[in-house]
Amino acid sequence: MKIKVLGCYGADFYEKKNGKGKRYNPSGFLINTSVALEAGTLCGTLTLPQLTQLRYIFLSHAHLDHIQSLAFLTETLFGKIEHPVVIVSIKEVIDVLKNHFFNNRLWPDFTRLPSPENPIIRYQEISEETPIEVEALKVTAIRVNHIVPSIGFIIEDDHAAIVFSGDTWMTDKIWKAASQARQLKGALVEASFPDQLSELARISGHLTPKLALQEFVKLTQPDIPLYLYHMKPPYLGEIQKQIKALKNKQIRLLHDGEMLQF
Numbered sequence: 001m002k003i004k005v006l007g008c009y010g011a012d013f014y015e016k017k018n019g020k021g022k023r024y025n026p027s028g029f030l031i032n033t034s035v036a037l038e039a040g041t042l043c044g045t046l047t048l049p050q051l052t053q054l055r056y057i058f059l060s061h062a063h064l065d066h067i068q069s070l071a072f073l074t075e076t077l078f079g080k081i082e083h084p085v086v087i088v089s090i091k092e093v094i095d096v097l098k099n100h101f102f103n104n105r106l107w108p109d110f111t112r113l114p115s116p117e118n119p120i121i122r123y124q125e126i127s128e129e130t131p132i133e134v135e136a137l138k139v140t141a142i143r144v145n146h147i148v149p150s151i152g153f154i155i156e157d158d159h160a161a162i163v164f165s166g167d168t169w170m171t172d173k174i175w176k177a178a179s180q181a182r183q184l185k186g187a188l189v190e191a192s193f194p195d196q197l198s199e200l201a202r203i204s205g206h207l208t209p210k211l212a213l214q215e216f217v218k219l220t221q222p223d224i225p226l227y228l229y230h231m232k233p234p235y236l237g238e239i240q241k242q243i244k245a246l247k248n249k250q251i252r253l254l255h256d257g258e259m260l261q262f
């Protein structure tokens with residue numbers, strides 16, 4: 001399984017360091033060529049031919065930093081694809097998209113355009129803890145602990161499994177489920193704030209590096225790489241220092257544009 005990191009930050013952010021500009025993209029990951037995990041960043045990093053290959057988009061929850069790219073994706077794909085892109089999540093998340101995003105007010109309802117018979121997107125509701133199989137992947141949604149209904153995922157192919165936390169504060173179910181996955185090869189876990197903001201992390205439903213590590217070791221076999229993502233860019237330097245201080249070679253921060261292979 002190949003995972004291209006399109007965006008791994010908890011915001012859309014730009015800064016200049018020593019005269020050089022650097023962008024930070026919100027959550028978006030391309031799995032192999034046809035499956036996206038989160039839609040905070042899709043357009044702007046994938047070319048039109050790449051975008052037209054997308055078949056499924058899995059969403060952890062409906063916060064904007066995870067869905068914003070759906071707006072320009074749907075518009076860009078208009079007239080360019082023959083089959084709808086399937087947006088997959090739990091019912092509560094799909095309901096937010098229906099009622100508050102593709103509602104013909106904020107954005108057109110692309111589940112009925114260009115025609116209701118063959119639209120640009122369609123929704124697929126999934127049940128928690130029940131794997132579905134798409135594009136040679138087995139994907140299982142597990143409820144996590146965020147301020148809105150939110151899931152993480154266990155994603156498996158024939159050779160490897162990974163666990164993706166989604167946005168979450170402390171939780172147990174996903175670590176139990178991931179511990180049972182065969183061939184677990186990596187964990188992508190959020191770490192939004194530095195350790196000293198653990199109270200802010202708690203009330204906003206996020207983790208810090210220390211908490212992310214505490215969560216990770218709930219795995220029965222945490223002898224796999226731990227990749228942290230969803231850092232809030234203004235705190236990136238501090239988070240980086242705190243990871244370094246852990247002196248644990250298994251843990252590192254993801255960065256935009258890199259490719260992971262499991």
Ligand SMILES: [Zn+2]
Pocket residue numbers: 010063065066167230
């Ligand atoms: Zn987020």
Ligand SMILES: [Zn+2]
Pocket residue numbers: 061063146167
């Ligand atoms: Zn969120």
